[in-house]
Amino acid sequence: MSDTGTHDAQSCIVVIFGASGDLTRRKLAPALYNLARERLLPDRTVLIGYGRTEMTDQQFRSRLHQAVAEFSHTQPLDEAVWDSLAGRVFYQRGAYDEAAGYRGLQRRLRELDGQLGTGGNRIFYMSIPPSVVLPVLHSLRDAGALTRRRRCDEAGQGCLRVVFEKPFGRDLESARRLNAEIDGLLEECQVFRMDHYLGKETVQNISVLRFANSIFEHVWRSESVRYVRVTVAETIGVEDRGGYFDQTGILRDILQNHVLQLLTLVTMEPPASLDADAIRDEKAKVLRCLRRLEGEEVRRSVVRGQYDGGVVDGREVPAYRDEPGVEPDSLTETFVALRTYIDNWRWAGVPIYLCAGKRLAERLTEVAVEFKGVPRVLFGAMEGVELRANRLVLRIQPDEGVSLRFVSKVPGLKMELRNVEMDFPYGSAFPAASPEAYERLLLDVMAGRSALFARRDEVELAWEFATTILEQWEKEPPPDFPNYKPGTWGPISSEAFFAEDTVYDSVVGPHPTA
Ligand SMILES: NC(=O)c1ccc[n+]([C@@H]2O[C@H](COP(=O)([O-])OP(=O)(O)OC[C@H]3O[C@@H](n4cnc5c(N)ncnc54)[C@H](OP(=O)(O)O)[C@@H]3O)[C@@H](O)[C@H]2O)c1
Known part of the structure; x- marks a missing residue:
């Protein structure tokens, strides 16, 4: 549940740290492509992949093209949509804890802001193992790329948001420590803790x-x-x-x-x-x-x-x-x-x-x-009848839907009862395919909506x-x-x-x- 509009997502540069990984391939790249396909992605959105793996912009694009062809829930791939997106996809090689990589990243961010009009808006997506998250945050801070901002300026420019994947800590103490570190660097409204179930x-x-x-x-x-x-x-x-x-x-x-x-x-x-x-x-x-x-x-x-x-x-x-x-x-x-x-x-x-x-x-x-069950005064004593209490089931996946169990009389001259299900299947009730959770969540980060984040x-x-x-x-x-x-x-x-x-x-x- 969250506020409804989708039109307020802002053009921005999305930097994915760990972009050579599995999450980018399976979820993030297909989600960005599908948002572009649905014309929900702001026109000037730019993607920069960051990581240690040696890759050119072109190699990164080919890799994502392949990933989208394999993992997008909409098929076949619309090459025209992909081409328009691919022109705004770049790769920056760098270590996670060395200043040189971040200097290169900062240069690229400024260049792209100038060329493509992304207004200084940034989303840093931590698609890396938890052990690397703090080194990345500290390096970004040291490079002057991470600043506390309560809100964007009035023209919707200069937003900075950081997305954290799970696991967020491994117990109470480590989660508190991580939160305290983040709190020292960012305002809570800049922090998006991902639980993709919420999308x-x-x-x-x-x-x-x-x-x-x-x-x-x-x-x-x-x-x-x-x-x-x-x-x-x-x-x-x-x-x-x-x-x-x-x-x-x-x-x-x-x-x-x-x-x-x-x-x-x-x-x-x-x-x-x-x-x-x-x-x-x-x-x-x-x-x-x-x-x-x-x-x-x-x-x-x-x-x-x-x-x-x-x-x-x-x-x-x-x-x-x-x-x-x-x-x-x-x-x-x-x-x-x-x-x-x-x-x-x-x-x-x-x-x-x-x-x-x-x-x-x-x-x-x-x-x-x-x-809770009824007192069973009327039907409970009948032989062979096992009445079950009403039960509402919300099916999240697969076979999404809602069903309600209740007791009904079996047609016929005898008073025979049976438990039956009243079913609302999402798939057949609404012909349009549901978007993937990551589509909804990425769009929410771009719009600064945090209701679906912990x-x-x-x-x-x-x-x-x-x-x-x-x-x-x-x-x-x-x-x-x-x-x-x-x-x-x-x-x-x-x-x-x-x-x-x-x-x-x-x-x-x-x-x-x-
Ligand atoms: N995959 C999923 O479906 C999924 C689902 C939910 C949550 N997550 C979370 O999302 C994050 C990313 O997931 P992922 O599956 O993409 O992870 P991954 O493939 O294991 O790692 C992503 C990238 O991080 C870099 N990396 C890996 N291990 C590293 C290390 N020890 N030190 C420094 N860099 C390292 C690698 O890039 P370079 O070598 O190029 O630097 C790697 O390609 C993780 O926190 C994961 O828990 C993933």
Whole structure:
């Protein structure tokens, strides 16, 4: 959710640090191309790639051309659009911590400002590993390219914004340190902490569903809701990211950011306006009230797992510990499921289930809100009828949509009841293809809209929640890894754990309609 206009994106020079990398190829270049194709990219937008890799402007252009042809969600590639964009694509070679590279970059920025009229507007995109972020910021500062600015001048010139990719820190302390460093260099309004889930259409629709429809708000509270569950499940393993993931784990990689961001959107109070800070104030309040799990509570309310090897769909898949880049005795978790609570008036006593995992039975990201059942006076006693409570599921990906489960009479002379789903599939309801998250987010950075980016306090509060669990895990390493088979819904212990609430099947994995 954010303010609506797209026309206020400003012409600027986007400098991508680490432009030879995977993110530029898969996401950033295709996003810029698709914005140009939709005529949403301001005419004079310039892209400069920066990195250590030796490349000419022409080689960089060819590389991006190939990337767009391979990864753009719109196909075939429109060569005329590409050509118009390619003329404004450049590459600057340089080390991340040496002044010479930045002097060259500054020269180029000034030249291009003069030639193409980009008004001194800059976006610095940190598409580099976290260890390189501070050296880049310091070098930019030393080169005079990084200045604190509360706002652009009146003609919309001289904007400077910096985009930070995840991971943003690896625990509360490191996130605080990084934020403090950034705070010393930039105003918060210049800082864009990326969580690409927030750019997804279906995630933006969570707020629309809640606050543009009157029927949900009355039941969106503890009196009516039995539990809220956020699931991010993947069928794939760590693929070629074993080295990175083994240092990270699923709690840091997915739950601390994507899962908690989804939770805040589903549970926050209506914001006073669509202003970025009004929205982020409400999200931060949820995170402040999210019950921290510490000590013994971690053992009771958190399940962690690591996948074993096995056969999925007739294909042999390796155990996590046998993946390239992973330590053979790794204790890194590839699955986490937990139960906590939001201790405020709206959600008091409602279990909040959060789950994320790899090599699970199905690929899905969804939010489920299950409502309390009826007293069952009329139908509950009938033989063979198992009524299930109403449940609203917001499907984020794939198969984006919204479905509501309710009970219906089966046509016929007998009083037979069945659970049915009322489904709203995004894809067929709206024929136009949804833009990719990075398109929306890049455009928002160009317009200075920060509602879809995490604010400093949100990030630190989310780390506060994750860090108490990580600390407890460090004290008590898991005795039983690997502990779940690929292609399942996680460790058996999570089944037993959630069975206490008799909602396991709803908590981890979807459950049958009938
Ligand atoms: N890829 C994704 O889909 C994705 C998704 C979410 C978040 N992210 C985040 O976005 C950032 C960029 O992702 P990426 O996949 O593009 O990363 P990457 O391919 O590993 O690295 C990007 C570039 O950074 C430079 N680099 C790599 N390791 C370095 C090191 N140790 N020291 C100095 N420079 C180094 C390299 O460029 P040169 O050698 O040319 O300097 C490399 O091409 C990362 O922070 C990542 O966590 C990525």
